[in-house]
Amino acid sequence: MRQVTVVEHLLLSQKERPMASGRFTRLLTELILSAKIIGREVSKAGLLDVLGATGEVNVQGEIVQKLDDFSNQVIIRRMERAGVLCAMVSEENADFIEIPRQFPVGDYILIFDPLDGSANIDANVSIGTIFSIYRRTSYTQQAVTLDEILQKGAMQVAAGYIIYGSSTMMVYTAGNGVHGFTLDPSVGEFLLSHPNIQIPEQGRIYSVNEGYWSYWDEPTRRIVNHFKSDENALGRPYSLRYIGSLVSDFHRNLIYGGIFMYPADHRDPRKPKGKLRLMCEANPMAMIVEQAGGLAVDGTRRILDIEPEELHQRVPLFVGSKKDVEVVLQYYREAGDDRP
Known part of the structure; x- marks a missing residue:
């Protein structure tokens, strides 16, 4: 053919x-x-x-x-x-x-x-x-x-x-x-x-740099613990897969299902919103994942709804399978948005 x-x-x-x-x-x-x-x-x-x-x-x-x-x-x-x-x-x-x-x-x-x-x-x-x-x-x-x-x-x-x-x-x-x-x-x-890529609704992989654990707020730690525990939708820990290259981690999770997380942290006072750029990284990945049936949020807001204020604005990013990202929304909703 x-x-x-x-x-x-x-x-x-x-x-x-x-x-x-x-x-x-x-x-x-x-x-x-x-x-x-x-x-x-x-x-x-x-x-x-x-x-x-x-x-x-x-x-x-x-x-x-x-x-x-x-x-x-x-x-x-x-x-x-x-x-x-x-x-x-x-x-x-x-x-x-x-x-x-x-x-x-x-x-x-x-x-x-x-x-x-x-x-x-x-x-x-x-x-x-x-x-x-x-x-x-x-x-x-x-x-x-x-x-x-x-x-x-x-x-x-x-x-x-x-x-x-x-x-x-x-x-x-x-x-x-x-x-x-x-x-x-x-x-x-x-x-x-x-053709017509669809991300699985429920993933089995979580991708995050756990080396920054001590810089995260408490809701973020609870989210990561959720995926590491056996008290989640799978009934067992998710597999940790983290390359440190957004396009690589995102692509793998798009095909296999899962969630990529780059939360806000306080290790660098110049980057209180995290490392990833809204316009050249978060927005394109958010459009792709939504078209494939997934979700992308900053913890409380849909990424695609954020009004940019500057070219190189940074945002936290949680992107991937719909049910996995909904877990993030639930934890932040319960905790209230007390992040910087």
């Missing part, structure tokens, strides 16, 4: 929506090409001078890895020429990136983490690119403003990620289900391998 490429899948889905234009397909096509370039470098990173740190620190206060910087530049350079964007936001850049006026300007906004899990690059752990797509809220020739970019996650047009692991795979949603495509190196195309 002939396999469907990601571009063919996009074109078929657009036929079902008469108002859709080819600009969205162009956007995804250019993003896919960027992913192929990044994936090529990741696959031979040990043979090239692209491992290790650059010696610089990004806007998040994190050490920049060489592959991180390379991936960021690939996406920016390709996407600014695509003719479909008016602005971009990268985890690596302090401010949003306007499209230079020498290039055609469109009405889409791309928000991305060029290489999630980059701290694990030297250890050859699976890493990935996360992306989120919005439409501009006004139709004008004037320069895009920060207010137009700071849209809540429910306004996303599409979201997805590319994971560079034992195979290179793209998972995305445009609001009509979640679909996975695996890169076939022999033909250089992403082929549909996981």
Whole structure:
């Protein structure tokens, strides 16, 4: 049976929506090409001078890895020429990136983490690119403003990620289900391998860095104890699986079922809301998991309903199987929201 490429899948889905234009397909096509370039470098990173740190620190206060910087530049350079964007936001850049006026300007906004899990690059752990797509809220020739970019996650047009692991795979949603495509190196195309992904309603895995136990509030500790005990829906402890790369942990739980948790903690007074970024990490994962039948919350609120106040805003994140995330909501509801 002939396999469907990601571009063919996009074109078929657009036929079902008469108002859709080819600009969205162009956007995804250019993003896919960027992913192929990044994936090529990741696959031979040990043979090239692209491992290790650059010696610089990004806007998040994190050490920049060489592959991180390379991936960021690939996406920016390709996407600014695509003719479909008016602005971009990268985890690596302090401010949003306007499209230079020498290039055609469109009405889409791309928000991305060029290489999630980059701290694990030297250890050859699976890493990935996360992306989120919005439409501009006004139709004008004037320069895009920060207010137009700071849209809540429910306004996303599409979201997805590319994971560079034992195979290179793209998972995305445009609001009509979640679909996975695996890169076939022999033909250089992403082929549909996981149509209509649905996360199991009840998981068996919990993913969290328990090394931060002493920095959590009491409700968070009770939540983790719930999954570790035999007094839960399974009647036995969940399996702990934690890689420390959001895209890897999320992808595994999406396929097998489970919950990923990155709670707020008080180890760093600069990060009272946790580590993960709302716009380039939490929002895209929340859209994907909801389209797959799961949930994503910050403990009390739906992630997609949070109104962003700044580009690099951080939030606690609990994301995964519906019944597992409902446990989190129940514990915080009973305790009251006394977190910072």
